[in-house]
Amino acid sequence: MTSSSHRERVLITGGGAGIGAASAERCRADGYEPVVIDRVVDHVPGGIQADLSNPAETARALEQALAGGPITRLVNNVGVVVPAQAQEQTLEQFDLAYALNLRCSLQCMQALLPGMQAAGFGRIVNMSSRAALGKDLRTAYAATKAGLIGMTRVWALELGRFGITANAIGPGPIRTELFDKANPPDAPRTQAIINAVPVKRVGTPDDVAHAVSYLLDARSGFVTGQVMYVCGGMTVGVAGV
Numbered sequence: 001m002t003s004s005s006h007r008e009r010v011l012i013t014g015g016g017a018g019i020g021a022a023s024a025e026r027c028r029a030d031g032y033e034p035v036v037i038d039r040v041v042d043h044v045p046g047g048i049q050a051d052l053s054n055p056a057e058t059a060r061a062l063e064q065a066l067a068g069g070p071i072t073r074l075v076n077n078v079g080v081v082v083p084a085q086a087q088e089q090t091l092e093q094f095d096l097a098y099a100l101n102l103r104c105s106l107q108c109m110q111a112l113l114p115g116m117q118a119a120g121f122g123r124i125v126n127m128s129s130r131a132a133l134g135k136d137l138r139t140a141y142a143a144t145k146a147g148l149i150g151m152t153r154v155w156a157l158e159l160g161r162f163g164i165t166a167n168a169i170g171p172g173p174i175r176t177e178l179f180d181k182a183n184p185p186d187a188p189r190t191q192a193i194i195n196a197v198p199v200k201r202v203g204t205p206d207d208v209a210h211a212v213s214y215l216l217d218a219r220s221g222f223v224t225g226q227v228m229y230v231c232g233g234m235t236v237g238v239a240g241v
Contacts, residue, residue: 007031007032007033008031008032008033008072008073009032009033009034009035009068009069009071009072009073010024010027010032010033010034010035010071010073010074010075010216011034011035011037011065011071011073011074011075011108011112012024012027012034012035012036012037012075012077013036013037013038013052013075013076013077013078013104013105013108014037014038014052014077014078014079015034015036015037015038015044015047015075015077016036016038016039016040016041016043016044016047017038017040017176017177018174018176018177018178018205019077019127019171019174019176019205019208019209020036020038020075020077020078021044021205022204022205022206022208022209023075023077023205023208023209023212023213024036024044025209026206026209026210026212026213027212027213027216030213030216030217032073032216035048035065035068035071036048037049037050037052037058037061037062037065037078038050038052038078039051039052048061048064048065049061052078052099052100052104053080053096053099053100053104054099055099055103055107058104058107058108059107059111062107062108062111062112063111066111066112066115069115070112070114070115070116070118070119071112071115072112072115072116072119072121072122072123073122073123073124073216074108074109074112074122074123074124074125075125075127075212075216076104076105076108076109076124076125076126076127076148077127078100078101078104079100079101079127079129079145079178080096080097080100080101080141080178081097081138081141081178081181081182082094082096082097082140082141083137083138083141083182084137084139084140085137086139089139089140093140094139094140094143096140097140097141097143097144098140098144101141101144101145101147101148102144102147102148102151105126105148105151106151109124109155113159113164116159116162116163116164117162117164119163120162120163121163121164121218122159122162122163122164122165123164123165123215123216123217123218123220124152124155124159124164124165124166124167125167125168125169125212125215125216126148126149126151126152126166126167126168126169127148127168127169127171127208128145128146128148128149128152128168128169128170128227129141129142129145129170129171130170130171130172130229130231130234130235131145132145132146132148132149132170133170133235133238133239145170148168149168149170149227152166152167152168152225152227153166153225156224156225156226157225160224163221165215165220165221165223165224166224166225167215167223167224167225167226167227167228168226168227168228169208169211169212169215169227169228169229169230170227170228170229170230170231170235171203171207171208171229171230171231172197172203172229172230172231172232172234172235173193173194173197173202173203173231173232173234174202174203174204174205174207174208174230175202175203175204175205176205179202196234197231197232197233197234198232198233198234198236199232199233200232201232202232203230203231203232207230208230211228211230215228227239
């Protein structure tokens with residue numbers, strides 16, 4: 001990977017901002033060529049614009065991404081938070097969370113899988129959330145992020161014989177635009193979140209990108225089907241051992 005024209009490519013959904021953008025930048029630093037699909041990519045070199053909640057647009061974007069050849073690394077990062085009390089969570093909100101947080105990941109994996117199988121190598125990183133363990137105001141979000149962990153485990157079992165690993169990352173509170181929208185900085189609830197973090201700070205997108213980098217590495221081939229919580233210790237005493 002000494003020449004940019006021969007860099008291995010990494011597909012990153014939702015790579016235009018937040019954790020996705022930090023992951024794309026880390027991939028560049030690691031010597032990969034990130035291929036970003038997002039709703040807004042004006043500022044992303046070579047970015048592919050698509051509404052990933054729409055299966056047809058997603059298929060078009062994937063076809064465009066794969067026109068340059070197989071891609072053997074995938075970061076299913078795109079997602080949406082639709083906060084609401086359980087009794088107020090609308091079906092439209094739930095369907096949107098399902099489309100972006102779960103269905104899109106399956107569609108991207110299936111599109112890249114033939115190239116991974118042919119290469120005898122693949123790395124899949126699915127961006128779940130600590131909310132998969134349970135969090136108030138997160139019926140749709142927690143359900144879809146927990147579903148993503150379930151898919152990750154199945155893929156690890158089914159795809160391991162092809163040299164493909166599948167792992168999930170469970171970020172805790174990370175300072176992104178998405179986080180700030182759901183958790184206003186000046187809200188007492190947000191301060192309570194920070195107080196509950198053992199390391200006493202909110203995480204950064206770079207914290208998560210570092211975990212992405214590890215799981216994408218060719219040397220991480222004996223780690224699969226796992227959930228890596230990047231949460232400042234918030235899952236201690238909550239997640240199973």
